[in-house]
Amino acid sequence: xxxxxxxxxxxxxxxxxxxxxxxxxxxxxxxxxxxxxxxxxxxxxxxxxxxxxxxxxxxxxxxxxxxxxxxxxxxxxxxxxxxxxxxxxxxxxxxxxxxxxxxxxxxxxxxxx
Amino acid sequence: xxxxxxxxxxxxxxxxxxxxxxxxxxxxxxxxxxxxxxxxxxxxxxxxxxxxxxxxxxxxxxxxxxxxxxxxxxxxxxxxxxxxxxxxxxxxxxxxxxxxxxxxxxxxxxx
Numbered sequence: 001x002x003x004x005x006x007x008x009x010x011x012x013x014x015x016x017x018x019x020x021x022x023x024x025x026x027x028x029x030x031x032x033x034x035x036x037x038x039x040x041x042x043x044x045x046x047x048x049x050x051x052x053x054x055x056x057x058x059x060x061x062x063x064x065x066x067x068x069x070x071x072x073x074x075x076x077x078x079x080x081x082x083x084x085x086x087x088x089x090x091x092x093x094x095x096x097x098x099x100x101x102x103x104x105x106x107x108x109x110x111x112x113x
Numbered sequence: 114x115x116x117x118x119x120x121x122x123x124x125x126x127x128x129x130x131x132x133x134x135x136x137x138x139x140x141x142x143x144x145x146x147x148x149x150x151x152x153x154x155x156x157x158x159x160x161x162x163x164x165x166x167x168x169x170x171x172x173x174x175x176x177x178x179x180x181x182x183x184x185x186x187x188x189x190x191x192x193x194x195x196x197x198x199x200x201x202x203x204x205x206x207x208x209x210x211x212x213x214x215x216x217x218x219x220x221x222x223x224x
Binding site for chain 1: 145149154155156158159202211212214216217
């Protein structure tokens with residue numbers, strides 16, 4: 001079983017809704033990531049948090065807002081999304097930066113109507 | 114940014130046969146090359162990785178080879194089993210904090 005837990009597993013939202021995706025890990029990892037994955041495509045990096053500070057933002061639209069309340073938790077706040085934002089959102093963690101194994105959660109499948 | 118080409122995009126092999134997936138890159142800066150397996154409805158899971166100071170690494174039925182001169186690395190799965198059916202992604206970190214993933218290979222094992 002994955003040691004990175006994501007909730008919810010499925011989310012359907014309208015373009016005017018505000019929702020959040022949550023991710024939790026208890027492996028003591030200090031780096032956490034959000035990836036977006038479209039069908040039949042590789043994961044695309046969105047954000048990296050290192051020691052609870054945002055270290056990489058891959059030019060993601062502001063309708064996606066990440067938050068790292070502590071070293072075990074990572075949130076992704078969603079607001080005014082577009083249908084093309086529908087995808088699988090994957091959270092991952094690693095001991096430090098991306099030079100070692102990434103542990104992925106099972107993802108939150110988002111559908112924007 | 115760095116591109117990682119992965120081939121083939123789909124691969125079907127008879128159970129018990131071997132499967133080989135290849136990735137090529139152009140930037141020499143990477144020192145870490147992992148392979149991830151993604152089963153349907155799940156997140157990617159690391160199955161094997163190799164660092165740039167090693168040419169080959171093996172873990173039971175899975176092996177990875179790295180040719181830094183030619184800038185390619187390959188995943189080899191021997192004695193394939195139905196549970197090996199999944200999408201496989203190669204990746205590399207090219208001198209920065211980011212992993213760049215290959216385009217993926219959908220492997221189907223035919224019983």
